[in-house]
Amino acid sequence: MAKYIFKRICLAIVTIWAVATLTFFLMNLVPGGPFMSEKAVSPEAMAALEAKYGLDKPLGEQYLTYMKDALHGDFGQSLRQRGRSVSSIIFSKFPVSAKVGGMAVVVALVLGVPLGCLAAFNRGKVWDHIISVIATCGIAVPSFVICTFLMYTFGVKLKWLPTLGLTGPANYIMPVVALAFYPMAYIMRLMRSSMLDVLGQDYMRTAKAKGVSQSKSIFKHALRNAILPVITYLGPMMAYTLSGSFIVEKIFTIPGLGGQFVSSITNRDYTVIMGTTIFLATFMVIMMVVVDILYKIVDPRIKLK
Amino acid sequence: MSNKLVDIKDEYLSFFTPAGEVKALNGVSISLNEGEVLGIVGESGSGKSVTAYSLMGLTAHPGKLISGELNFNGHQVEKMSEKEMRKMRGNEVSIIFQDPMTSLNPVYTIGNQIEEVILLHTDKDKAQAKERARELLELVGINEPDKRLKQYPHELSGGMRQRVMIAIALACEPKLLIADEPTTALDVTIQAQILELMMELKDKLGMAIILITHDLGVVANMCEKIAVMYAGHIVEYGTVDDIFYNPKHEYTKGLLKSIPRLDATEHERLVPIEGTPIDMLNPPKGCPFAPRCEKCMKICLREMPPVTEFDDVHYTQCWMNQKEMMQGGTANE
Ligand SMILES: Nc1ncnc2c1ncn2[C@@H]1O[C@H](COP(=O)(O)OP(=O)(O)OP(=O)(O)O)[C@@H](O)[C@H]1O
Ligand code: SF4
Ligand SMILES: [Mg+2]
Numbered sequence: 136m137a138k139y140i141f142k143r144i145c146l147a148i149v150t151i152w153a154v155a156t157l158t159f160f161l162m163n164l165v166p167g168g169p170f171m172s173e174k175a176v177s178p179e180a181m182a183a184l185e186a187k188y189g190l191d192k193p194l195g196e197q198y199l200t201y202m203k204d205a206l207h208g209d210f211g212q213s214l215r216q217r218g219r220s221v222s223s224i225i226f227s228k229f230p231v232s233a234k235v236g237g238m239a240v241v242v243a244l245v246l247g248v249p250l251g252c253l254a255a256f257n258r259g260k261v262w263d264h265i266i267s268v269i270a271t272c273g274i275a276v277p278s279f280v281i282c283t284f285l286m287y288t289f290g291v292k293l294k295w296l297p298t299l300g301l302t303g304p305a306n307y308i309m310p311v312v313a314l315a316f317y318p319m320a321y322i323m324r325l326m327r328s329s330m331l332d333v334l335g336q337d338y339m340r341t342a343k344a345k346g347v348s349q350s351k352s353i354f355k356h357a358l359r360n361a362i363l364p365v366i367t368y369l370g371p372m373m374a375y376t377l378s379g380s381f382i383v384e385k386i387f388t389i390p391g392l393g394g395q396f397v398s399s400i401t402n403r404d405y406t407v408i409m410g411t412t413i414f415l416a417t418f419m420v421i422m423m424v425v426v427d428i429l430y431k432i433v434d435p436r437i438k439l440k
Numbered sequence: 441m442s443n444k445l446v447d448i449k450d451e452y453l454s455f456f457t458p459a460g461e462v463k464a465l466n467g468v469s470i471s472l473n474e475g476e477v478l479g480i481v482g483e484s485g486s487g488k489s490v491t492a493y494s495l496m497g498l499t500a501h502p503g504k505l506i507s508g509e510l511n512f513n514g515h516q517v518e519k520m521s522e523k524e525m526r527k528m529r530g531n532e533v534s535i536i537f538q539d540p541m542t543s544l545n546p547v548y549t550i551g552n553q554i555e556e557v558i559l560l561h562t563d564k565d566k567a568q569a570k571e572r573a574r575e576l577l578e579l580v581g582i583n584e585p586d587k588r589l590k591q592y593p594h595e596l597s598g599g600m601r602q603r604v605m606i607a608i609a610l611a612c613e614p615k616l617l618i619a620d621e622p623t624t625a626l627d628v629t630i631q632a633q634i635l636e637l638m639m640e641l642k643d644k645l646g647m648a649i650i651l652i653t654h655d656l657g658v659v660a661n662m663c664e665k666i667a668v669m670y671a672g673h674i675v676e677y678g679t680v681d682d683i684f685y686n687p688k689h690e691y692t693k694g695l696l697k698s699i700p701r702l703d704a705t706e707h708e709r710l711v712p713i714e715g716t717p718i719d720m721l722n723p724p725k726g727c728p729f730a731p732r733c734e735k736c737m738k739i740c741l742r743e744m745p746p747v748t749e750f751d752d753v754h755y756t757q758c759w760m761n762q763k764e765m766m767q768g769g770t771a772n773e
Contacts, residue, residue: 337539338545341605341608344530344534345530360547
């Protein structure tokens with residue numbers, strides 16, 4: 136197990152390095168520099184700016200400096216937000232996104248898993264149909280529609296929930312629901328089909344033939360097998376929800392990383408783009424490693440490589 | 441008889457599927473004494489498994505018992521509640537299935553799965569259950585039991601998994617072991633070992649066995665009585681000698697012709713008799729074997745043949761036998 140974890144971590148480091156390198160060179164290929172704007176900048180001023188940010192040096196040297204700094208968590212200064220380092224921006228925005236996203240993950244799991252099971256146990260009956268309608272909506276309806284719907288109904292019409300910012304606990308409800316809806320629907324579907332599959336397995340019949348009660352055979356024998364596809368989905372899901380959704384953050388005015396990332400792109404804030412990309416890539420890779428290890432714990436058939 | 445362990449009387453059982461009512465059992469009667477071995481043979485879909493499973497209440501939904509009595513070990517199984525049946529399953533009657541690869545839960549250790557049934561039916565504590573599981577693994581001939589207890593099913597070979605299934609089945613020393621094609625999924629050499637083990641354990645523990653198989657060779661070597669099933673009927677029932685040396689039903693005769701020698705040591709699989717089995721959704725009025733029977737008479741198509749009893753044990757369901765019986769002649773081929 137320790138060896139497996141060690142290997143996975145080494146692989147993760149290589150992946151992160153590759154992403155960082157790729158990001159660095161791609162950013163340099165993009166036509167137009169960070170200081171291009173509507174207003175013409177004099178050549179002298181441009182040269183001074185480039186010297187200040189080290190952009191006059193050869194590319195190889197820039198790369199080495201960048202990577203060395205990045206290793207220490209220093210992604211340079213923001214080009215647009217004067218006096219703020221990229222890391223400080225990421226570390227002020229990410230926790231906001233992660234908090235909303237984390238709650239969404241919990242909600243998606245807590246609702247998705249039992250509802251998916253419920254649908255499987257009542258296959259073809261009323262509950263199955265109701266849940267299938269919810270699941271289809273959750274998967275098909277784009278998040279801005281859900282956000283707008285929530286905002287309009289509970290915020291504007293009924294005035295039950297605050298619509299701006301993240302000032303109190305009630306502020307979290309709508310963004311969390313909006314963010315959780317898709318993964319919840321997805322988990323419901325995964326859980327339903329894998330539970331149906333497991334219920335038809337021979338080992339479930341064995342359990343019954345041993346005299347195991349129905350509830351125990353579901354909790355002990357079925358659930359642990361049926362949850363495996365959900366665990367696989369956990370990695371991409373956490374990456375998607377925790378990194379902050381641009382749409383949800385924009386609509387509910389949440390000062391999170393998702394919104395920040397998009398505005399840094401429109402602003403051509405190169406250092407922020409690069410820093411955020413590398414940070415998010417690292418975060419996703421870590422999530423994948425964690426999920427792989429979790430999977431290994433739940434399913435002993437996964438061989439230690 | 442007083443020591444009758446199993447007594448199934450005239451069982452009718454159907455599966456209510458979306459396509460219609462599948463009449464899986466149409467008047468099946470089986471009786472078995474303690475410590476006896478009964479073989480059930482017949483081609484696929486003839487109702488062998490359903491007969492055995494119904495005795496454990498394992499045919500619930502969409503299966504439904506239409507009529508008949510299921511007596512087992514003093515219970516009237518057809519009247520038992522689910523809860524009562526739970527106490528019986530794995531305890532008084534156990535089963536081993538065809539495919540040991542899929543019959544064990546992949547995410548729990550062998551030890552866990554053996555201990556589960558012990559903890560369920562005895563008042564042993566965890567440590568005692570573990571000790572018993574160890575004993576059982578030794579009993580079924582698995583080496584290094586301590587190591588095996590901690591292993592997962594995928595770490596064991598097919599033969600070993602079937603031994604584990606046997607260990608689970610025997611954990612509470614059942615009165616009856618149902619073996620549903622226990623060796624079909626295994627290599628030939630392993631097959632012989634598993635069957636030998638079953639017979640050895642039967643002698644040691646004195647349980648009765650219902651052995652379901654396609655393999656007439658196995659039946660000849662292991663069983664005392666044989667039920668030949670066709671389309672949800674027991675078309676012939678008798679001792680091994682009756683079936684092998686004095687078969688009466690046309691279907692049984694066909695089965696026997698399909699193996700080269702009666703004492704075949706190499707286990708030949710049944711070569712199906714010419715023709716296709718009947719559609720269980722729309723069974724014919726008369727003898728279900730009529731479309732494939734060389735001796736088919738007019739009455740066979742019109743009416744289900746009655747039971748013809750040759751002696752206490754041996755009986756068939758065939759018009760031909762009935763006719764011969766009426767004429768008082770002995771049936772000679
Ligand atoms: N769960 C079920 N739902 C619907 N029909 C069923 C079900 N189980 C069994 N049957 C039907 O009952 C009949 C008897 O099946 P059974 O499994 O007893 O056959 P078998 O003799 O054991 O055959 P095999 O040698 O293939 O195991 C078949 O026609 C089968 O289609
Ligand atoms: S009843 Fe008639 S059709 Fe059926 S097996 Fe006997 S002779 Fe053949
Ligand atoms: Mg079968």
